Amino acid sequence: QVQLVESGGGLVQAGGSLRLSCAASGRTFRTYAWFRQAPGKERQFAAGFWRSGESYYADYADSVKGRFGISGDNAKNTVYLQMNNLKPEDTAVYYCAATERNFPGLNGAMYEYWGQGTQVTVSS
Numbered sequence: 277q278v279q280l281v282e283s284g285g286g287l288v289q290a291g292g293s294l295r296l297s298c299a300a301s302g303r304t305f306r307t308y309a310w311f312r313q314a315p316g317k318e319r320q321f322a323a324g325f326w327r328s329g330e331s332y333y334a335d336y337a338d339s340v341k342g343r344f345g346i347s348g349d350n351a352k353n354t355v356y357l358q359m360n361n362l363k364p365e366d367t368a369v370y371y372c373a374a375t376e377r378n379f380p381g382l383n384g385a386m387y388e389y390w391g392q393g394t395q396v397t398v399s400s
Contacts, residue, residue: 278302278389280372285394288362292398296357298372298391305374308355310346311384312368312396321382322370325355328378335379340366362398369393 284296298308307326313319323346324335334346345358355372373387380386 280389280391282372282391282394285396287397290398290400292362293360296370298355300353304353305376307375307379309373310357311371314368319384324379326379364398364400367398369395
């Protein structure tokens with residue numbers, strides 16, 4: 277059974293950092309992504325990480341570019357989201373998503389597998 281399990285969320289002050297983890301079990305994927313959903317708002321793409329041949333690539337939403345970093349550990353089948361200089365507007369539930377497709381971009385409907393989410397709260 278395929279599972280994506282997120283961890284690492286919590287409460288942090290503005291300007292602080294958190295690292296989210298997404299551990300995949302059951303199989304590996306070509307593409308992973310982090311989405312987030314703030315209260316009362318639609319789910320939004322935050323960062324994506326994918327393998328093409330022997331190379332790995334990343335993409336970020338403009339709102340997190342320069343502050344967030346996505347990376348992977350093949351040995352642990354885990355993807356990380358390092359979040360620095362956090363702002364109150366980063367407060368959201370963060371979801372890990374995965375697909376075997378080449379990076380399909382910002383459309384969450386193109387990701388077949390999802391984790392349960394982890395809460396990130398940034399206080400001002």
